[in-house]
Amino acid sequence: AEPNQDYDLETPINSTSGLRQGLTSYGDAHFSLFLRKVFIKALGYSEDALSRPIIGIINTFSGFNPCHANVPQLIEAAKRSVQLNGGLAIDFPTISVAESFSHPTSMFLRNLMSMDTEEMIKAQPLDACIMIGGCDKTVPAQLMGGISANKPILPLITGPMLPGSHRGKRIGACTDCRNNWAAFRAGEIDVEEISAINEELAPTIGTCGVMGTASTMACITAALGMMPLRGASAPAVSSARLRIAEETGANAVAVAKAARKPQEILSKESFLNAITVLQAIGGSTNAVVHLLAIANRHPDLQGVITLQTFEEIGQKTPLLIDLKPSGDNYMNDFHNAGGMMALLQVLRPLLHLSAKTISGQTLGEVLDASQSRLSFAQDIIRPFSNPLHPSSSLAVLHGNLAPNGAIIKASASKYRSLLTHTGPAVVFENSADLAQRIDDPELNVTKDSVLVLKGIGPIGNPGMPEAGLIPIPKKIAATGVKDMLRLSDGRMSGTAGGTIILHISPEAAVPDSPFGVVETGDMITCDIESRRLHLEVSDDVLQARISQRKQILESETGPVQARKQRRGYRGLYERSVNQAHEGTDFDFLTAGGASN
Numbered sequence: 001a002e003p004n005q006d007y008d009l010e011t012p013i014n015s016t017s018g019l020r021q022g023l024t025s026y027g028d029a030h031f032s033l034f035l036r037k038v039f040i041k042a043l044g045y046s047e048d049a050l051s052r053p054i055i056g057i058i059n060t061f062s063g064f065n066p067c068h069a070n071v072p073q074l075i076e077a078a079k080r081s082v083q084l085n086g087g088l089a090i091d092f093p094t095i096s097v098a099e100s101f102s103h104p105t106s107m108f109l110r111n112l113m114s115m116d117t118e119e120m121i122k123a124q125p126l127d128a129c130i131m132i133g134g135c136d137k138t139v140p141a142q143l144m145g146g147i148s149a150n151k152p153i154l155p156l157i158t159g160p161m162l163p164g165s166h167r168g169k170r171i172g173a174c175t176d177c178r179n180n181w182a183a184f185r186a187g188e189i190d191v192e193e194i195s196a197i198n199e200e201l202a203p204t205i206g207t208c209g210v211m212g213t214a215s216t217m218a219c220i221t222a223a224l225g226m227m228p229l230r231g232a233s234a235p236a237v238s239s240a241r242l243r244i245a246e247e248t249g250a251n252a253v254a255v256a257k258a259a260r261k262p263q264e265i266l267s268k269e270s271f272l273n274a275i276t277v278l279q280a281i282g283g284s285t286n287a288v289v290h291l292l293a294i295a296n297r298h299p300d301l302q303g304v305i306t307l308q309t310f311e312e313i314g315q316k317t318p319l320l321i322d323l324k325p326s327g328d329n330y331m332n333d334f335h336n337a338g339g340m341m342a343l344l345q346v347l348r349p350l351l352h353l354s355a356k357t358i359s360g361q362t363l364g365e366v367l368d369a370s371q372s373r374l375s376f377a378q379d380i381i382r383p384f385s386n387p388l389h390p391s392s393s394l395a396v397l398h399g400n401l402a403p404n405g406a407i408i409k410a411s412a413s414k415y416r417s418l419l420t421h422t423g424p425a426v427v428f429e430n431s432a433d434l435a436q437r438i439d440d441p442e443l444n445v446t447k448d449s450v451l452v453l454k455g456i457g458p459i460g461n462p463g464m465p466e467a468g469l470i471p472i473p474k475k476i477a478a479t480g481v482k483d484m485l486r487l488s489d490g491r492m493s494g495t496a497g498g499t500i501i502l503h504i505s506p507e508a509a510v511p512d513s514p515f516g517v518v519e520t521g522d523m524i525t526c527d528i529e530s531r532r533l534h535l536e537v538s539d540d541v542l543q544a545r546i547s548q549r550k551q552i553l554e555s556e557t558g559p560v561q562a563r564k565q566r567r568g569y570r571g572l573y574e575r576s577v578n579q580a581h582e583g584t585d586f587d588f589l590t591a592g593g594a595s596n
């Protein structure tokens with residue numbers, strides 16, 4: 001007999017279909033497509049269904065993740081809309097990272113989630129991908145992975161929880177978790193009351209309801225132009241949230257047809273806009289690390305966005321949003337006040353309006369289309385004439401103690417005099433040392449001391465835990481002191497406040513880190529005006545201490561050797577993670593690949 005024609009590659013599967021991507025897995029393209037269709041048909045799809053743009057939806061539901069508890073409803077709404085708009089929606093899982101249940105810290109798992117996200121988007125036959133995330137590390141992980149995969153991606157946020165109520169006062173996770181715990185430690189409230197408060201701090205599903213990391217990353221994702229502006233703030237339990245999922249489904253089909261990829265949408269200007277928003281919302285310090293990691297995944301932006309970019313934008317951007325922890329209110333207040341749409345109208349003079357968005361319009365066009373809807377008096381989103389904090393809510397410090405930079409959320413300082421302060425260091429070598437001694441009645445500490453916690457950086461305590469909120473020693477707290485100058489190479493929760501210097505780079509675990517050689521009794525100066533963080537020790541003494549310590553760290557039995565031998569993901573993490581000022585990404589995942 002005569003050989004048959006080749007298997008039809010063009011119909012009914014259209015030329016843009018994800019099913020046709022990378023058809024080399026099983027020899028020739030025709031056989032590969034034939035096989036793929038065999039197996040996808042096992043799921044019951046018809047040739048007609050398979051002829052539509054295939055929209056993947058990343059399912060990050062987990063029974064351990066209350067911040068993502070509405071993911072099934074969001075999938076249903078997004079699917080409905082994909083199908084109504086002529087696409088075929090197919091959901092699939094990636095790992096889910098919940099802040100509270102990710103030992104040793106969720107940041108440890110962020111890069112893993114980004115790898116899972118990137119590889120599954122690349123591997124599967126999809127034309128566009130809706131990425132459902134919400135809890136702190138999930139949105140950055142998905143943006144990092146999605147940008148590296150560079151197929152059309154559409155972030156969809158789970159949304160914030162509503163506040164609870166205690167004795168007539170609104171409370172919410174997790175700023176009020178910390179305030180109330182501090183009050184309990186200081187003996188201001190008793191165990192019955194703190195237990196009652198425990199019941200109300202997270203009264204619904206959804207992400208933390210203040211301007212913590214989750215809310216900050218949601219606002220930033222909108223500012224980057226990657227999702228509808230309303231998508232940043234609608235409560236997790238609202239019907240508005242489901243309509244945003246519908247809108248995302250419709251957008252996904254359009255973005256798939258236009259093949260609009262994240263590396264084309266995102267530019268330097270998109271990131272400048274995002275950083276402007278970060279400063280204006282008094283956003284989480286964690287977002288600095290995440291934004292650096294996200295930008296460094298983009299081949300054109302690697303090394304273009306630096307800590308200095310945050311500092312420069314901060315100097316001209318006031319804090320305008322009155323939300324905890326810098327202010328008094330909750331995310332649903334921000335939503336009801338007009339959310340990101342209203343904020344961006346106010347910020348307009350500081351924004352790069354030509355930046356592209358996922359819709360195909362520029363940011364300026366998006367804002368023009370919405371202008372009339374938002375003009376009412378309010379106090380949640382302030383005008384430039386009445387900011388909550390004049391500028392630089394997040395400031396970048398440098399000095400001999402942090403040659404590669406450090407971060408402070410100046411707007412969350414409780415005693416502003418501490419922002420310009422010199423005091424003697426009380427040093428804790430690591431978290432265990434801190435836990436053991438911080439409340440020791442014999443600890444030599446006053447309210448003017450500078451509390452220093454080492455060993456909680458990206459390598460030192462892998463993942464850089466949110467332990468930077470060093471508690472006020474009990475005996476000092478008992479005298480009514482609510483804030484002290486505190487320093488670490490770790491992070492702190494976006495929901496926390498105080499005069500806290502974080503992300504000191506290089507971290508103590510790096511053999512030639514100056515921060516690693518601070519000793520109890522050394523004088524430390526923080527000067528917010530000159531953005532200086534200085535150890536009052538001569539260069540000679542500092543260098544001598546560093547070289548002595550370096551020998552110990554790099555010796556045969558030292559930690560540097562031990563890290564080379566470590567197995568598993570932790571070993572990979574410790575050997576590959578870069579420093580906070582670079583985003584704590586793995587060196588081999590950045591756009592430029594491994595740096596060493």
Ligand code: FES
Pocket residue numbers: 067098099100134135136206207208212214
């Ligand atoms: Fe998930 Fe706060 S614990 S957002």
Ligand code: MG
Pocket residue numbers: 099136208212213214493494495
């Ligand atoms: Mg958090």
